[in-house]
Amino acid sequence: MTAILETTVLKGAHVIDPANGIDRITDIMIHDGRIAAVGDALDAENASIIDLKGKYVTPGWIDMHVHAYGTLGFADPDTVGVYHGVTSFVEAGGPGIGTLDEFFALMTDLETDLYVGPFIRPLGLLGLNFIEGDVRTLGDVPITRWVDTAKQHKDRIRYIKCNAMGDYGPGTLNVTKGLAQILGVPLYMHIGEFQLQTPDPVLAYEAFRIAEKGDMITHIYHGNLGQIIDENGKIMPVVKDALERGVIFDLGFGGYNFSWDVAEKAFAQGIVPHTISSDLQQFNVVRPAKSLANVLSIMMHLGMPLKQIIEAVTINSAKAISLTDRAGDLSVGKPADVTVFEIEEGQFELSDCFTQTRTANKRFVPKMTFKNGKRFDVDMDLGQNEANWFLQIAEDHIPEAGAALSDRQRAFLGSLGGALSNVDWELSSAERLDIPKALELQALFHRVREENDLPLREALRAVYDSFVDSKFTMQIGLFLMRIERPLALSRMAEMAGKRPHMAA
Structure with missing residues (x-):
């Protein structure tokens, strides 16, 4: 980590800021931790000048689905945050109402802004050695405690999460939807049955029916039971209906939830994620997810244009989880959350979650991150250190x-x-x-x-x-x-x- 001077000018980078319609080579001035100006030939007395010619600069990346806490979390979440080019992320379901007090007590000293999408189960997510199924394992839903906690921590709770998997039935999804409505936050649903392969009904499709405008469904390109394509490779009607209603589709790569075959067929039919998240968690930081940058490389190889990719991890994510007052763009006066990266050319193997690979000729390589104006030099190896995930x-x-x-x-x-x-x-x-x-x-x-x-x-x-x-x-x-x-x-x-x- 390197502290910057009071005023810093990022010179000569290709700036992509979809929210403000910027897509060209220009400069950015940071002063007292905020964006002071975006324009050509910027300079200031006693400013620190950083030459970024040949690099890209965007608003700080937002990863709306990671596991920083709990049975799937990391020893140092910043290793997959500011040291991976990410300035804000959301803990996706690690705690529930019974453990949120522990989460808030512990997760206070990170450089990366950490938000939370609590899980419907009071204990939160329980880990990969737990089989989702018996509805009694979801415990109680203490409405009063939820309301009081959400009021006390309204700045950090971004959504309520549930899993559309197992033998719970659609009632659990409706209960979680009702709780989200009470708290005034979006519903965020995991789809893709990778444990029990014969539940009836298939809850993924119930999730698409229940979700309303502004709710989010993650793992849209998974290859498990409940895919968004039918046996003939065509998009399921229930998926199209949800898209038309304004439901937000999130990538959520993860360790089990991305299939090249599904992604290629769905992408060709116009099903493109509105937001791109990594679902990083312990073992998948080694492979296949690795980092948000790796997931962005996969989307680039799939055919998603660079500007649209940046939009998905900046302003789209900020809008989805109501962070536009502090993140998602480079407007003057906003916190100076900035990601600097290169597009490297070569031959790169990109794997899905089922050992299928594709060879790409380009990939994202983050170089530095600015969080509230403080500079962090990217070190992708930190996240993969065994002591960080095991x-x-x-x-x-x-x-x-x-x-x-x-x-x-x-x-x-x-x-x-x-x-x-x-x-x-x-x-x-x-x-x-x-x-x-x-x-x-x-x-x-x-x-x-x-x-x-x-x-x-x-x-x-x-x-x-x-x-x-x-x-x-x-x-x-x-x-x-x-x-x-x-x-x-x-x-x-x-x-x-x-x-x-x-x-x-």
Whole structure:
């Protein structure tokens, strides 16, 4: 990261700002973290000049579907944010109403603007080793708590998410739609059945019927059950009807949700995503999704024009999630959120989620990001570092961060360990996701925290920093289930009883 001077001029780049009709070589002036001017031959006394000849400059990219928190999240979400050319992103369903307080307590110190689209299940998304199905796993829908939370955090909640998959039936989609209407936010629905391949009805099509203007459907090019094309490769009528009503189609690449075959057939028939998102999550950051830039390269190879691609990750996304007051364009006075990239020529293999590949001759290569005027040099490798996406419990040592715990945090760990000694759980509870056990551990954690009068963030960090070397954040009940019970009790006792012996 490199701090810039008070005034910076980005010189000679090809600026594409669809919202303002700019598509030419020109300059951009940034002053005090905001866009000061866009025009030719800009200069200012004592300004820092950055020569960007041969590069493209656009409004900061918005990724409206990532997993920064929870069972699918990263240790350092900024690695797939400002260090990937993205200035704003949305956590797509990691927390639900039962864990939003944990999310807001933890996700406060990122450089990238992080918003949230909570999931209808109170715990939020549960991970890839959970099979969506039994409607009882969705738990309760506490309307009063939802309304109060949405009012308190209205600046960060952008939509409500549900999955059109499993044997839940369309009622769950209607319940989520009703909640979205109560809260005054869009409905955001996952389609594509990649777990149970024989549900009836196919909920993807129910999602298209339920969605109204401004609601969003993601994974439109998936290759699983409930595709947007029929067996003859033709667009399903229900998809066309939704498009005509003003439903927003989001790409949502992910790890299971993009098929070259479906994309090519649908694109040829005019079904083009209004917004492009990556659905980055842990393992798919290695392949096939890799980054939002990689997903944009795939869309470019599919035939989407450059200007339309930029529109999809800037002003279209800003409009879809109501961020036009702060993001999506380079208007004077707006926060200086800027993405700088190159279009590299060569031979590049681009894979879908089903091992099918295409060879492209161009790709997006982000170079730098400006967030509120602060410069970040892009490093695509940071996101793919194993420590960033693979959570491992430190079984044979106390993590370095444990040395910095306060006396109050240590006392809390002692109390928590004592309370946990009265509860039984096994690692298999995490592997098969025993939801009642996760809720029991979560409730116990919060009860002990309140008894110790410890701020939520400090209590959560006390547990994480005692067991993991990297700063992963996960629903606390699910996290505790991932720790072997004897290790959890002995480690908490050690943390509470004395300053730990740090591993070499």
